[in-house]
Amino acid sequence: MPETPADFRYPLRWRLMDGIEALADRIWPRRLAPWTGWLLITPALLLVGLLVLGLIQIADSSLRTLDTATFLPSEDWSLANFEKALASRVYLTVAWRSLLGAALTTFLTLALAFPYAYALVRTRRPWVRKALLITLFLPFFIGQVVRAYGWLIILGNSGMVNEALSLVGVAPMRLLFNYPAVIFGMVQYMLPFAVLLMVPALAAIPAETETAAGSLGANWLRTTWHVVLPMAKPGLIGAGLVVATLSLTDFAVPAMLGGGSQDFIANAIYDQFFRTADQGLGSALALMLVAAGSVLVGLVFLVFGAGTLSMGGRR
Amino acid sequence: MAAVRSEQPAVVVQGVDMDFGTGAMAVKGASFALEPGRFLTILGPSGSGKTTLLRMIAGFQAPTRGEILIGGRPADAVAPHRRSIGMVFQKLALFPHMTVNANVAFPLKMRRHDPRTIPARVARYLDLVRLGGYGNRRIHELSGGQQQRVAIARALVFEPDLLLLDEPLAALDRKLREEMQLEFRRIQKELGVTTINVTHDQREALVVSDEIIVMDHGEIQQHTSPVDMYRSPANPFVASFIGVSSFLEGLSSPRGLMVNGVDCAGVAAGAILPGMPARGAIRAEQTRIGAAAEACDTVLEGRITDTIFEGERLMYFVDLPALGTGVRIYHHDPAEHAPFEKGATVSTGWNARDLLIFPAKDR
Ligand SMILES: Nc1ncnc2c1ncn2[C@@H]1O[C@H](COP(=O)(O)OP(=O)(O)OP(=O)(O)O)[C@@H](O)[C@H]1O
Ligand SMILES: [Mg+2]
Numbered sequence: 001m002p003e004t005p006a007d008f009r010y011p012l013r014w015r016l017m018d019g020i021e022a023l024a025d026r027i028w029p030r031r032l033a034p035w036t037g038w039l040l041i042t043p044a045l046l047l048v049g050l051l052v053l054g055l056i057q058i059a060d061s062s063l064r065t066l067d068t069a070t071f072l073p074s075e076d077w078s079l080a081n082f083e084k085a086l087a088s089r090v091y092l093t094v095a096w097r098s099l100l101g102a103a104l105t106t107f108l109t110l111a112l113a114f115p116y117a118y119a120l121v122r123t124r125r126p127w128v129r130k131a132l133l134i135t136l137f138l139p140f141f142i143g144q145v146v147r148a149y150g151w152l153i154i155l156g157n158s159g160m161v162n163e164a165l166s167l168v169g170v171a172p173m174r175l176l177f178n179y180p181a182v183i184f185g186m187v188q189y190m191l192p193f194a195v196l197l198m199v200p201a202l203a204a205i206p207a208e209t210e211t212a213a214g215s216l217g218a219n220w221l222r223t224t225w226h227v228v229l230p231m232a233k234p235g236l237i238g239a240g241l242v243v244a245t246l247s248l249t250d251f252a253v254p255a256m257l258g259g260g261s262q263d264f265i266a267n268a269i270y271d272q273f274f275r276t277a278d279q280g281l282g283s284a285l286a287l288m289l290v291a292a293g294s295v296l297v298g299l300v301f302l303v304f305g306a307g308t309l310s311m312g313g314r315r
Numbered sequence: 316m317a318a319v320r321s322e323q324p325a326v327v328v329q330g331v332d333m334d335f336g337t338g339a340m341a342v343k344g345a346s347f348a349l350e351p352g353r354f355l356t357i358l359g360p361s362g363s364g365k366t367t368l369l370r371m372i373a374g375f376q377a378p379t380r381g382e383i384l385i386g387g388r389p390a391d392a393v394a395p396h397r398r399s400i401g402m403v404f405q406k407l408a409l410f411p412h413m414t415v416n417a418n419v420a421f422p423l424k425m426r427r428h429d430p431r432t433i434p435a436r437v438a439r440y441l442d443l444v445r446l447g448g449y450g451n452r453r454i455h456e457l458s459g460g461q462q463q464r465v466a467i468a469r470a471l472v473f474e475p476d477l478l479l480l481d482e483p484l485a486a487l488d489r490k491l492r493e494e495m496q497l498e499f500r501r502i503q504k505e506l507g508v509t510t511i512n513v514t515h516d517q518r519e520a521l522v523v524s525d526e527i528i529v530m531d532h533g534e535i536q537q538h539t540s541p542v543d544m545y546r547s548p549a550n551p552f553v554a555s556f557i558g559v560s561s562f563l564e565g566l567s568s569p570r571g572l573m574v575n576g577v578d579c580a581g582v583a584a585g586a587i588l589p590g591m592p593a594r595g596a597i598r599a600e601q602t603r604i605g606a607a608a609e610a611c612d613t614v615l616e617g618r619i620t621d622t623i624f625e626g627e628r629l630m631y632f633v634d635l636p637a638l639g640t641g642v643r644i645y646h647h648d649p650a651e652h653a654p655f656e657k658g659a660t661v662s663t664g665w666n667a668r669d670l671l672i673f674p675a676k677d678r
Binding site for chain 1: 375394396397398400401402404406409410411412421422425469470473
């Protein structure tokens with residue numbers, strides 16, 4: 001042991017850590033170590049378990065039709081709710097609108113987020129990086145409702161954009177409560193998520209790899225296409241999955257910027273649960289949404305392999 | 316391939332400075348010219364500005380001052396992807412998402428070679444770096460040395476006019492490194508491509524190069540052939556960097572160097588007047604010990620303070636009380652491998668032409 005003066009004391013942080021370790025050793029002795037991993041994921045497993053319980057409950061009510069006389073769910077099971085949902089033109093339109101919306105949002109968000117994330121990673125000037133980060137997070141801090149309200153102020157019939165247009169003699173246009181407005185709001189909402197998911201993937205690509213591609217004869221476009229995009233694939237797929245699932249199931253943006261005319265699946269489900277109080281039909285729609293999302297994620301994993309999210313394993 | 320042997324040098328570096336603004340300049344007043352087809356090695360300790368100079372020649376970085384001409388044209392006159400420069404990076408910079416074949420084919424595809432000729436050419440260059448049959452492997456399925464050879468094949472395959480190598484062998488074990496050094500020399504001669512190689516391995520520099528530049532603190536110390544670099548170093552720094560030298564401090568004398576009142580035989584290696592403070596450099600392999608020392612121009616009594624076993628030879632650390640300093644001596648004699656013990660008193664000597672005397676102000 002090294003010689004220490006009599007009044008020597010270890011730093012407070014070390015003593016605290018040692019105390020915590022000693023305590024942990026009491027509560028969870030070393031021979032239980034093989035189970036430590038399981039202990040740590042138990043809370044997460046419990047949460048997922050609760051979700052599964054809820055899903056079973058929903059599955060149960062999706063099989064019971066609403067008795068319009070008593071306003072109670074029927075006793076016996078039938079597939080009537082699913083038949084009704086699948087036969088209805090309204091729900092078909094809503095489903096198509098949601099799927100197309102999710103696809104458009106994903107594509108546009110990735111297309112915008114990639115250059116943003118690239119600039120964030122590659123800029124040499126710290127102040128540029130800071131400015132880009134603040135610009136990215138500012139709308140994030142504001143919250144979805146306030147942000148949507150902001151769009152009402154800016155894009156409304158007598159909003160700022162229309163006032164500016166009238167100055168140059170353009171008649172006021174309806175910029176809100178239509179499909180493009182919803183997609184616009186959705187992309188704006190998803191952008192920070194996508195950028196943050198892509199940044200680690202791009203940061204993992206050494207700048208010298210791009211320089212090398214240049215010296216081998218690739219211009220910037222080909223370097224991006226043949227080197228940067230393939231190497232950033234885990235980040236792109238991760239970001240794409242998150243954006244696609246979030247926008248497929250989004251409720252707030254279609255509700256606020258669509259003004260009731262641009263419902264997505266989540267809005268239809270909301271209506272069944274909280275307006276019409278037809279729990280059965282709502283549950284059937286919810287299950288179909290879960291199925292659509294699962295199929296989407298499953299397809300991505302099937303095509304690209306779970307390994308593409310850089311979770312180890314090559315495929 | 317340097318098919319067009321023009322009259323002008325392949326590379327001209329003229330008064331080039333690089334100042335990152337972080338203190339001392341990374342490169343200071345570098346000037347040299349390189350004829351087509353030659354193999355130049357830039358040698359220097361870590362941080363001496365070798366990579367910086369190479370990146371400026373590649374055109375990845377503009378010099379703060381000065382000019383760089385590649386084939387008679389300014390280095391930055393051509394867009395990076397249109398230059399005919401093959402570079403092996405210090406960190407290789409291979410494409411991990413592609414196979415070995417795809418990595419080597421990449422420059423050919425980017426340069427729009429006839430797609431029908433690409434596979435044969437890729438195979439030929441993989442054979443050249445002794446990687447035939449590895450084409451379908453992924454990069455992470457190769458050893459470090461194999462990866463370095465892929466990087467070399469990728470830089471050579473489009474037959475650039477200029478090949479820049481940034482310590483391409485640094486990560487290899489000694490045996491493979493020595494094999495690859497000879498390989499480099501063979502390939503370079505075979506293709507006749509003008510090559511600039513960067514290293515801090517003096518042996519590699521001597522083995523592979525037509526000419527060597529020694530750099531220190533961003534400045535070129537000497538630019539000459541390997542033999543010259545070894546035989547007549549321009550200053551004590553070069554003498555210490557190429558081979559193993561011992562140094563003696565003293566005053567210049569008509570015979571050589573006056574150290575601690577002892578007049579040692581030596582030759583001036585620069586403009587130096589008698590009586591000036593001077594520094595003598597003597598190589599470990601030119602310093603004699605025991606019977607071999609008796610016939611030398613300068614013979615002194617020494618005491619062995621330490622010995623180091625280096626396989627085929629020994630290094631003796633010998634204290635010379637008369638000079639108040641010590642020297643290192645290589646002993647290489649298969650008949651009498653280790654004749655002296657630690658602590659033994661031995662004759663130590665050297666011939667006048669082997670003690671090089673520099674003005675003391677030189678580094
Ligand atoms: N981008 C940079 N910004 C600031 N200083 C730098 C930069 N690149 C290099 N330097 C400095 O310039 C000097 C020369 O660096 P360089 O990389 O050229 O050395 P080197 O001779 O290649 O060393 P090594 O043998 O370790 O690779 C060093 O002092 C280094 O700290
Ligand atoms: Mg270097």
